[in-house]
Amino acid sequence: MKFLADIDIMPLKGLLDPQGxxxxxxxxxxxxxxxxxxxxxxxxxxxxxxxxxxxxxxTAETACRKLLANLIMESFEIRVRSI
Amino acid sequence: MKFLADIDIMPLKGLLDPQGxxxxxxxxxxxxxxxxxxxxxxxxxxxxxxxxxxxxxxTAETACRKLLANLIMESFEIRVRSI
Structure with a gap:
């Protein structure tokens, strides 16, 4: 089956977000x-x-932890739905 | 009242997304x-x-149209919840 994972990667609360x-x-x-x-x-x-x-x-969580997110400065949130 | 708007701004489908x-x-x-x-x-x-x-x-939609999104190359999606 095919799924679509929506991932939000945000700077940790408490860290300065100059872009924001x-x-x-x-x-x-x-x-x-x-x-x-x-x-x-x-x-x-x-x-x-x-x-x-x-x-x-x-799978999405492994990708976040190993590649997509920098866990020292960022947190991530994953939503998965079937497509 | 206070609301939190979650906005996703994505490259339009059909446009090349080199980062992706x-x-x-x-x-x-x-x-x-x-x-x-x-x-x-x-x-x-x-x-x-x-x-x-x-x-x-x-408000979030105005911000997207006037400042946050480049509507020629990007589409946006807004979810609002009260906080």
Missing amino acids: KAVGYSLPSIGIHNVGDVRIGKHMTLEIEAADEAEAKA | KAVGYSLPSIGIHNVGDVRIGKHMTLEIEAADEAEAKA
Whole structure:
């Protein structure tokens, strides 16, 4: 079966996120004044061939831990759905 | 009320995503052979002060259209939840 894993990789809370800060400071100049904290990270989608959802999720988690995320500075979140 | 908008900004399907391709080619070298297409984009979270969910979503959409996304090459998806 085919699954699609949606992965969000974000800078850890408590770490400075300069990209997010830059966007936050720019929003008032386009007329948006009701936004507070902005954080920016990466979003990835992986098409995974697996027997079931648990196996697909395990594959995505291995990929995050070994390659995609820097666990010292980033956290990740995985959502898997069948396609 | 406070809302958190989760925004995914991804390269349009059909456009080459070299970053995703690079990750896709690297996965076999860490022992992952069951992943097909990989696409990489941005994930952003915005803390929005708004009267209701619809207003928060409208704010996030304006931010995407005017600043965050390049609509010629990217598409965006917004999920809003109250916090």
